[in-house]
Amino acid sequence: MPKVLPEPREITTVPRISDRIFRGIVTTGGLSTLAILALIAFFLVFNGFEVIRDEGLRFLTGFDWMDAIPDEGIAATYGIGAMLYGTLVIGLLAIIFGVPIAVGAALFLSYYAPEWIKRPMVVVIDVMAAIPSVVFGLWGYFILMPHAEYWAKLIHKYLGFIPIFDMPAPAYSRSPFIAGLVLAIMIIPIVASISREVFAQTPPDRIQAAYALGATKWAMIKAVVFPYGIGGVIGGAMLGLGRALGETVAVYTVLNLVYDIRIEILLSAGGSVASMIVNKFGEADAIELRALMAAGFVLFVVTLIVNFIANAIINRTARRG
Amino acid sequence: MINEENREMRDSMSKIETTSAASSGADIRKEVKPSSLASVAASHESKSKSREIRDGVGLEARGIHAWFGKKLVLEDISLDFAPGTVTALIGPSGCGKSTFIRILNRMHEFIPTAALAGDVLLGGKDIYGSGVDVTKIRLKIGMVFQKPNPFPSMTIRENVLSGLRLAQIKLSNEDELLESCLLRAGLWDEVKDRLNEYGGALSGGQQQRLCIARSLAVNPKVLLMDEPCSALDPGSTLRIEETIRELSESISIVIVTHNMQQAARVSDYTGFFLSDGGPGKLIEVGSTSEIFSTPKDQRTLDYVTGRFG
Ligand SMILES: Nc1ncnc2c1ncn2[C@@H]1O[C@H](COP(=O)(O)OP(=O)(O)OP(=O)(O)O)[C@@H](O)[C@H]1O
Ligand SMILES: [Mg+2]
Numbered sequence: 220m221p222k223v224l225p226e227p228r229e230i231t232t233v234p235r236i237s238d239r240i241f242r243g244i245v246t247t248g249g250l251s252t253l254a255i256l257a258l259i260a261f262f263l264v265f266n267g268f269e270v271i272r273d274e275g276l277r278f279l280t281g282f283d284w285m286d287a288i289p290d291e292g293i294a295a296t297y298g299i300g301a302m303l304y305g306t307l308v309i310g311l312l313a314i315i316f317g318v319p320i321a322v323g324a325a326l327f328l329s330y331y332a333p334e335w336i337k338r339p340m341v342v343v344i345d346v347m348a349a350i351p352s353v354v355f356g357l358w359g360y361f362i363l364m365p366h367a368e369y370w371a372k373l374i375h376k377y378l379g380f381i382p383i384f385d386m387p388a389p390a391y392s393r394s395p396f397i398a399g400l401v402l403a404i405m406i407i408p409i410v411a412s413i414s415r416e417v418f419a420q421t422p423p424d425r426i427q428a429a430y431a432l433g434a435t436k437w438a439m440i441k442a443v444v445f446p447y448g449i450g451g452v453i454g455g456a457m458l459g460l461g462r463a464l465g466e467t468v469a470v471y472t473v474l475n476l477v478y479d480i481r482i483e484i485l486l487s488a489g490g491s492v493a494s495m496i497v498n499k500f501g502e503a504d505a506i507e508l509r510a511l512m513a514a515g516f517v518l519f520v521v522t523l524i525v526n527f528i529a530n531a532i533i534n535r536t537a538r539r540g
Numbered sequence: 541m542i543n544e545e546n547r548e549m550r551d552s553m554s555k556i557e558t559t560s561a562a563s564s565g566a567d568i569r570k571e572v573k574p575s576s577l578a579s580v581a582a583s584h585e586s587k588s589k590s591r592e593i594r595d596g597v598g599l600e601a602r603g604i605h606a607w608f609g610k611k612l613v614l615e616d617i618s619l620d621f622a623p624g625t626v627t628a629l630i631g632p633s634g635c636g637k638s639t640f641i642r643i644l645n646r647m648h649e650f651i652p653t654a655a656l657a658g659d660v661l662l663g664g665k666d667i668y669g670s671g672v673d674v675t676k677i678r679l680k681i682g683m684v685f686q687k688p689n690p691f692p693s694m695t696i697r698e699n700v701l702s703g704l705r706l707a708q709i710k711l712s713n714e715d716e717l718l719e720s721c722l723l724r725a726g727l728w729d730e731v732k733d734r735l736n737e738y739g740g741a742l743s744g745g746q747q748q749r750l751c752i753a754r755s756l757a758v759n760p761k762v763l764l765m766d767e768p769c770s771a772l773d774p775g776s777t778l779r780i781e782e783t784i785r786e787l788s789e790s791i792s793i794v795i796v797t798h799n800m801q802q803a804a805r806v807s808d809y810t811g812f813f814l815s816d817g818g819p820g821k822l823i824e825v826g827s828t829s830e831i832f833s834t835p836k837d838q839r840t841l842d843y844v845t846g847r848f849g
Contacts, residue, residue: 334652424689428751431647433679433758434706442706446693 260519267513270297270506278513279303282478284499286507297510299517301478305395305490306464306518309474312399312484313406313463318456320403321410328411329418330436330444341415348408356472359401364473367397371485385483393475395489401473402466406459413458417451418444450532457529461522467493492518577844578833580804597663597761598623599644599681599792604658605819606639606648613639615819617658619811621762626784626793628803628828631813632843636820637796640813641764644794645681646674662762679707682760686767688747690739690754697735699750703758717757725753726783745776752783763787765795769802781806800844804832812840 234242271278274297281298324344328337368391378384421444429439470491476498477488496511496518503511599621606614614636621627629637642648644660646667659666667677690699698705700721701714711717718735722728727749731742739750748768755763765784769777784793784806797803803810810832811825824837835841 422689424685424687425691427647427650427685428689428691428754429702429706430650431645431678431683431685432703432706432755433675433677435675438706438708442691442694442702446691 260516263512263516263519266509267511267516270510270513271516274298279517282480284478284495284510286504295506295510297507297513299492299495299514301480302476302490302492302495302514303517303521304480305474305476306492306521308395308484309398309402309470309489309491310460310463312395313402314456314460315403316400317403317406317459318410318452321407321455321459322414322452324407324411325414325418326440326444328415330440341412344408344411348412352405352466352469353472355401355405356469359397359404359469359473363400364392364397367400368392371396375485383482383484386485387483388486390487391485393473393487393489395474395484395486398470398474398489398491399484401469402463405466405469406463409462410452410455410459413455414448414452417448417455421447450535454529454533457525457532461525461529464525465493465518465522466491467497470494471497577800577804578829580801581807581829581832584805584807584828597680597792599762599794600659600661600664601640601644602659602661604640604643604660605656606636606643607653607655608639608651609653612819613815614643614656615821617820617822619822619825621792621794622809623792624788624790625808626788626795626806627809627811628807629794629796629811629813630798630800630803630843631820631823632815633798634820635813635815637813638766639820641683641766641794641796644762644764645678645683647678647683675707679703679758680760681762681764682755682758684748684751684755684763684765684768686770688744688751688771690742690747690750692738692740694739695736696731696739696742696750699739700753700757702754707758709758721753721756724756724783724786725749726779727753743776745772745779748772748776749780749783752780756787760791762792762794765793767796767798770798777802800832800846804828812837812843814839814843 274281277296277298279298280300281296282301283296283298285293285296287293287295324340328340332340371391371394374384374396375386379386425443425447426439429443434442471494474489474491474494475487476490476495478490479488480490481488492514496514499507499511601617601619601621604614604617605612617640619627629641631637639648643656648654648656656668660668662677662680666672667674667681691702694702697718700718703709704711704714704717719728719732722731727746730746731737731750734741739747742750748771752768769780772780781802784795787793788806788808795803795807807828809825810828812823812831812835813820814823815821824831824835824840826835831840832844835844841847
C-alpha cells in the first residue's frame with residue numbers, strides 16, 4: 220500500500236491590533252517614499268518627453284543648447300553632452316581629492332586619535348555635513364579660489380606636458396579643478412563617517428591576530444582593516460559621488476559653464492547639468508523649460524544608478540565576514 | 541614515532557575512561573580521577589625526559605600585577621618558563637589566566653584601561669623596558685587565540701606567510717617555509733592541494749591549526765596558547781596536542797586550558813591560578829605529575845580532583 224502523505228498545514232498568524240496599526244503606519248511611510256520618487260520621475264519624464272523624443276540620442280551627446288530663432292528659420296537644439304561630461308569630470312575630481320582625505324580622517328579617528336580629540340572631531344565632521352552648500356560655494360569663490368589658482372599654475376608649470384593639465388589661455392579661475400576641490404570638501408563628511416563606521420566594525424580578533432604576529436599599526440591596517448572595510452569605503456565614495464553629481468549652487472558659484480567638451484581641467488571652462496538647469500531656469504521659455512526637465516531626468520537617472528551601485532557594494536560587503 | 545606516542549596517549553585515555561566507568565559512586569571517582577590524571581602526567585613526563593636537548597629561550601614573569609581600571613585582577617605572579625618546556629596554566633574562570641598570558645607578549649596594553657606592574661624577561665631582557673620594539677617582541681613570542689582567527693581575505697598560503705608580510709620580512713624560500721609550518725601544525729596533508737583557497741573555507745579545527753602554522757612562520761621562541769582547543773572536536777584536539785608536543789622540542793609553550801586531561805597530557809609544568817573574589821593569584825606551580833598527584837596546596841588538590849571550580 221502506498222504511503223499517504225498528509226497535506227501540509229496552512230499556518231496563519233493573526234497579528235494583534237496594535238501590531239497591525241503600527242504595520243500600517245510604517246508601510247505607508249515606506250511606500251510613500253517610493254511613490255514620491257516615482258512621481259518625481261513621472262513629472263520629469265512627462266514634461267521632458269517631447270524634447271527627448273525630438274532630440275533622441277543627440278540629447279545626451281549634443282553640445283548645443285540653442286533656442287529656436289523663428290525669424291531665421293532655425294529650430295531649437297538641445298544637447299547636454301558637454302554638461303553631462305563636465306558633471307562626470309568634477310564628480311570624479313571630487314572623488315580623487317576627497318576620498319583619500321576622508322579615508323585618512325576615518326583612519327585617524329579610528330586608530331590614531333587620542334580619546335580627547337576624537338569626540339570633538341566626530342562632531343565637527345557631522346557639522347560639516349550640515350553646512351548649506353551655498354556657503355561652500357561662497358567660501359570656495361572667495362577663499363579657496365585664489366589659492367587654488369596658484370596651485371593650478373604650479374601644476375601647469377610642472378605637469379603641463381600632460382594634456383589634461385595643458386593651458387591654452389591663462390584663465391585659471393572657475394575651472395573644473397576648483398569645482399572639484401569644493402565638491403571634494405563637501406563630500407568628505409559623508410565618506411569619512413561611513414568609512415569610520417566600517418573601520419570600527421573590523422573584527423577585533425583579526426586585529427589582535429595581526430598584532431600578535433608582530434605587525435606595526437600601519438601593517439595591521441593594510442592587512443586587516445582595509446580588506447574588511449574597502450567595500451564600505453567604495454560605497455561611501457559612491458554616495459559622495461551621488462551628492463557631487465547633484466550639487467547645484469556651490470558648483471554654479473565656482474565653475475564657468477561652457478558648452479564644449481574640454482579635457483583641460485585647469486581651464487576656466489566646465490560643465491554641470493545641475494548648475495546648467497539653475498542657470499537657464501530663470502529665463503527659459505516653455506519649450507526650453509521642457510528641455511531642462513529632460514536634463515533633470517537624465518541627472519536623476521545617473522544619480523539613481525550611482526546610488527544603486529553604492530548600495531549594492533555596501534550590502535555585498537556587509538554580508539561578507 | 542608520532543603515531544606511537546599517539547597510540548600510547550589514547551591508551552592512557554581509554555584507561556581513564558574504563559577506570560572511571562568501572563567505579564560508581566562519587567567518593568571512589570574522586571579518588572580515582574586524580575591518580576589517573578597523575579598517571580597520564582607521569583607517562584608524559586617519562587617520555588619528555590628522554591628529550592635531551594632543550595633549545596629555545598626562556599621566559600620569566602616577575603612580580604606581575606595587573607589592573608583593569610582600578611580593579612586589581614592579578615597579584616604578584618612570578619613564574620619561570622624554561623626553554624623548551626610546555627607549561628599549562630589552569631584555574632577557574634575569571635581568575636586571570638588570559639590576562640596573564642596576554643601580558644607575556646604585550647597584548648595586555650591594547651585594552652585602554654589596562655595597567656600592570658612587574659617585569660617579563662625574555663632571555664633575560666625586560667620586554668616592557670623602554671626602547672624595546674614591541675613588534676619584535678611579538679614576533680619572538682607568538683600567540684594562538686581561543687577562537688580561530690585566520691585572515692578571511694587571504695588564501696591558506698597567504699595566511700601562513702602573513703606574518704612575514706606584516707613584519708616586512710623577506711624570504712627567498714617561502715614555499716619551503718610554507719610546507720614546514722603546515723607540516724609542523726599538522727595541516728599539510730589536508731590542505732596541500734588547496735593552498736590557494738581562502739582561509740575561511742576550512743573547518744574550525746583546521747582553521748586553528750592554520751593559525752598555529754601562521755604563528756610558527758615567523759619562528760617564535762615562545763608560543764602562547766589561550767585555550768586553543770576549546771572550540772574544537774576531540775579529533776582536532778588530539779591533533780593539536782600532538783603538534784604541541786612536537787613543537788616543544790624547539791620552542792617553549794605556555795598553554796591555558798580548562799581541560800585537566802589536556803594539561804596532564806601535554807605539559808611538563810602546571811601552574812594553578814585562583815581568585816577568591818579578589819585578584820587572581822598563583823597558588824602553586826610544579827611539575828605536572830606532581831600537581832596532579834601530590835600538590836602541596838589543598839586548594840590545588842580540590843581543583844584538580846574536581847571538588848570545586
Ligand atoms: N577588558 C576588561 N576590562 C575589565 N575587566 C576585565 C577585562 N578583561 C578581563 N577582565 C577581568 O579580569 C579578570 C580576569 O579575566 P581573565 O579573562 O584573565 O580570566 P580567565 O582566567 O582567562 O577566565 P576564563 O577561564 O573564563 O577565560 C576577570 O575578573 C575579568 O572580569
Ligand atoms: Mg580566558
